[in-house]
Amino acid sequence: MAMIALKVDVDTLRGTREGVPKLIALLRARDARATFLFSLGPDHTGWALRRVFRPGFLQKVSRTSVVSHYGLRTLMYGVLLPGPDIGLRAADAMRAARDAGHECGIHTWDHVYWQDHVRTRDAAxxxxxxxxxxxxxxxxxxxxxxTHGAAGWQMNAEAFRQLDDWGLRYASDGRGAEPYVPLLDGTPCRHVQLPTTLPTLDELIGADGIDENNVHEALLSRTEDGRDHVFTLHAELEGGKLAPVFERLLQGWRRQGHRLAPLAALYEQLDRTRLPHLPLAWGTVPGRSGELIVQR
Known part of the structure; x- marks a missing residue:
């Protein structure tokens, strides 16, 4: 049975408090399990407005209703309002995901700060x-x-080394087609990367005639191949206005015969001796601005 490993990125206070409980209920109804990756420090979502001059950013914002998904208050955090500490204010919602039987891991400390700076910052x-x-x-x-799943699929070499020093067996920090072992200066890491293999909803909606009514069909057409996949969803989207879309996806994947499971289940079935060893690489993904960690 092919597997869809469900990876939930939780970026904001609102996503943690409102999106996580909704997703727990949706997953319970379909007897599905997922990996929830939490932003654990301050919510500085408003800082993302500084990306306005990044190529493709305005196009993405125009395709996906950022205000309706994230809320005006969230978009003011770090700009007109102080950034609330997510881990202090929403710990109960995080533990609820664990108590419901889901895997829990690290997304980041400060989502926007990490996403916008990690590529160029030093080891310290x-x-x-x-x-x-x-x-x-x-x-x-x-x-x-x-496990760990990087904010915005952004990492640097030292971040990969930290995962090894933590003793993690697997993480999902980039985009790609299949599991692999990262190479740093020719030396293989001790952990396995399980890259996101499918496009996200916000990358598809608004392109090529795809909207909220048919985006599930576009994704389901990509999972008819009988292969294992990693799908990244966001608590702010699929746990919010796009919850009906996610429900249709869960139903469709069940009809296709997929097992809906966390990253841990995908890792456990791997034969590590057969995985490719690949160097750290950056590239672009259709529908998303800027460069990300990608599998080459």
Missing amino acids: WTRAQMRRAWQRFEAVFGTPPS
Whole structure:
């Protein structure tokens, strides 16, 4: 049975408080399990407005109703309103995902700060950000995380080294076609990368005649191949206005015979000796602005 590994990126306070409970209910109804990756520090979503001059950013914003998905208040965090501490204010919602049987891991400490800066920052900055996220995760859950999924699919070499030093067996930090072992300066990492293999809803909606009514069909057509896939969803989208779309996807994947499971289940069935070893690479993805970690 082919698998759809469900990876939930939780970026904001609103997504944690409102989107996570809704997704837990949707997943329970379909007897599905997922990996929830949490932003654990301050919500500075408003800082993302600085990306206005990045190629493709305005086009993406015009295709997806950012205000309706994230809310005006969230878009003011870090600009006109102080950024609330997500891990302090929404810990109960995070633990609810664990208590419902889902895998929980680290997304980031400060989502926008990491996404916009990690590519060019040094080892000390990188490890400091990741250490804060690790410490907060342990404070919230009482145990270390099992996995990591980078904010905005943004990493640097030192971040991959930190994953190894933490002893993580697998993570999902980039985009690609199949699991692989990252190479840093010719040396293989000790963990496996499980890249996101499918486009996200916000990358598809508004392009090529795709809208909220038929985007599930576009995705389901890509999962008829009988292969395992990793699908990234967002608590702010699929746990909000796009919840009906996600429900149709879950129904469609069940009809296709897919197992709906967390990243851990995908990792456990791998034969690591057969995985390719690939160097750190950057590239673009249709429907998303800027460069991301990609599999070459």
